[in-house]
Amino acid sequence: MQEEAASFRDRSSRVIYRDSEVFRLLDAQALSAWKDFSSTKFASKAMARGDIIQTTEASAMLASTNGSWAGALQHERLPFVSYPYEWCFGMLKDAALLHLELLLEALEEGLMIKDSSAFNIQFKDCRPVFIDIPSFEKWKPGEPWIAYRQFCEMFLFPLMLGAYKGIEFQPLLRSELDGISADYCRKLFSARDFLRGGAFSHVYLQAKLQKAFANSNRSVKRELSASGFHTELIKINVRKIRKLISKMDFAAADSTWSEYEKVSLSNDTYGSEDQRVKAQFIGEVCEWKPREEVSVLGCKTGTYALVAADHADRVLAMDADHLAVERLYQNLKKKEIKNVLPLVMNVCNLSPAQGWKGLERKRLEERSQPSLVLALALIHHVVISANVPMVQLIEWLASLEADLVIEFATREDPMVQRLLLNKEDNYCDYAQDYLEQTLKRFFSIESVKQLNGGQRLLFACRRLS
Amino acid sequence: MPTYIFAVICFCLVMPETAFAYLDPGTGSMLLQLLLAGLAGAAVVCKFFWQQISRPFSRGGKEEAEGTVELEDSSDPNRED
Structure with missing residues (x-):
């Protein structure tokens, strides 16, 4: 058995793994809360809809513990765990709306969600799902929405910064x-921003009230309870915030890669025939063997991630451009494509291991096990723009232990010429021969395809065991 | 809206002068929920303030003023798994 390193804050339960299964151990209090939760119609309906992770009792699991736990649950295992700082605006917005919907439904049946961490929501089948069952507990009469502050900090303020200021929250x-x-959010807002929906009350006033009452030694929670605080007040506030968030969209209209399809067809990088050839090439490599997971690095608006999605169980589509990922997410929702997970991720600065003891949030490579990696139109940005030596890039790609499709833009390519335009060209390692020679240390190059009159080359590489 | 403005003014009047933000920023957020609820929260706002006004004259209030500190509930809104 292995304990989940991030499962320590709530002492009443602990997530553990046994083989490929996920369990949650509960103390007596958490077990009682589970009984309250699981007996409601809300719980069964929300699980049936897929809004809450599928969970069943697993008492047999207790036999293998040291006897300090009162109950055990088994959760459905998610194939990939993503973090809020890897989501695009629309994903955080949908996660926030799911949290509020569940809270409203829970209140109807006398339950409360005791915390509002965005890490308690994951994405499955391209939609948010709530995973932290012990968060549901009986609402205590007179209790306010304790997790309101946390909801603001993890959902509302990041969304406000995106919608009102065009600031990326990732x-x-x-x-x-x-x-x-x-207080941090208040400092980023101008006077004019406080005229935007909810900004004055949720940001300015909350910052001031927090500061003013920070040294209070009174139990305001108890005083509010004695004053007759009731669930209707919570529901009014939750509905107001839901309305506010549902109207939010990211402020900036486009970015370098969010218009990728239009740009790539208009600037002579590719013709539509090249795009068809490229898609076919990728499809063929996907079919080498069954693909459980395919990673697309630098996916832009996801044209080729969607090609991979036709041949794989799931696709992680990653790009550093927040708006390109946003466009992909909205497209996936519209087309109801469920096996692609879009993520905001910079190849040169991947999500690190961090949090308590550096174990709480895991690095990307630890959470992902692709059998194929697509690095399309990527290496010139990594080697020339980010100054990463070619050999280091290939060594890192090889460390993923997966097959590889890599696209090389020659020095005749317009994009490469643009990248070199104002730079001193000391990129002697940026050469086709050197690339092939380095690839052959780790892969066998199965086929090469020319695109755009030979200005670009696609390599299909099989990982050597 | 008038209730909201009235409530904001009331809160501003009772705001303490000094602040130590590292202690408990959650208290202010809990109080804000009364303001955000508008009219529906008005009755609770009135009762809450009546408690503040009457507290010094009550037995419990005198004890508190002499140094008895009520402990907060141990619920931690920052918990998650």
Whole structure:
């Protein structure tokens, strides 16, 4: 058995893994909360809809513990765990709306969600699913929405920054794992921003009230309870925030890669015939063997991630361009494509291991086991723009232990010429011969395809065992 | 809206002067929920403030003023798995 390193904050339960199964051990209090939760119609309906992770009792599991736990649950295992700082705006928005919907439904049946961590939501089949069952507990009469502050910090404020200021929340949430505080958000807002929906009350006023009452030694929670705080007040607030968030969209209209399809067809990088050939080439490599997971690095708006999706159980589609990923996510929702997970990820700065003891949030490579990696139109950006030596890039790709489709843009390619335009060309390693020679250390090159009159080359590489 | 403005003014009047943000920023967030609820929260706001006004004259309030500190419930909103 292996304990989940991130499962320590709530002492009443602990997530453990046995082989490929996920269990949650509960103390007596958490077991009682589970009984309350699982006996409601809300629980069965939400699980049937797929809004809450499929969970069953697994008492037999207790026999293999040291006797300090009162109950055990088994959760459905998710194939990939993503973090809020890897989501695009639309994903965080949908996760926030799911949290609020579940809270409203839970309140109807006398339950409360005791925390609002965005890490308690995951994406499965390209839609959010709530995974932290012990968060549901009986609402205590008179109790306010205790997790309101946390909801603001992990959902509302990052979304406000995106919608009102055009600020990408991913770098902020990646460094501030507990979210963005009201005071921090207030400092980023101008006076005009406080005229936007909810900004004055949720940001400005909350920051001021937090500061003013920070040294209070009174139990405001108890006083509010004695004053007759009731669930209707919570529901009113939750509905208001739901309305506010449902109207939000990211402020900036486009970016370098969000218009990728239009741009790539208009700037002579590819013709539509080249795109067809490229898609066919990728499809053929996918079919070498059954593909459980395919990673697409630098997926842009996901044209070739969708090609891979036709041949694989699941596809991780990653790009550093937040808006390109946003466009892909909206497209996936529209077309109801369920086996692609879009992620905001910079190849040169992948999600690291971090949090408590550096174990709480895992690095990308630890969570992903692709059998095929697509690195399309990527290496010139990594080698020339980010100055990563070619050999290091290939060594890292080889460390993923997967087959590889890699696209090389020659020095005649317009994009490569543009990247070199204002740089001193000391990229002697950026050469086709050197690439092939380095690839052959780890892969066998099965086929090569020319695109755009030979300005670009596709290599199909089988990982040597 | 008038209730909201009234409530905001009331809160501003009772805001303490000094602050130590590392202690408990959650208290202010709990109080804000009363303001956000608008009219529906008005009755609770009135009762809450009546408690603040009457507290110094009550037995419990005197004890608290002499140094008895009520402990917060141990619920931690930052828990997650």
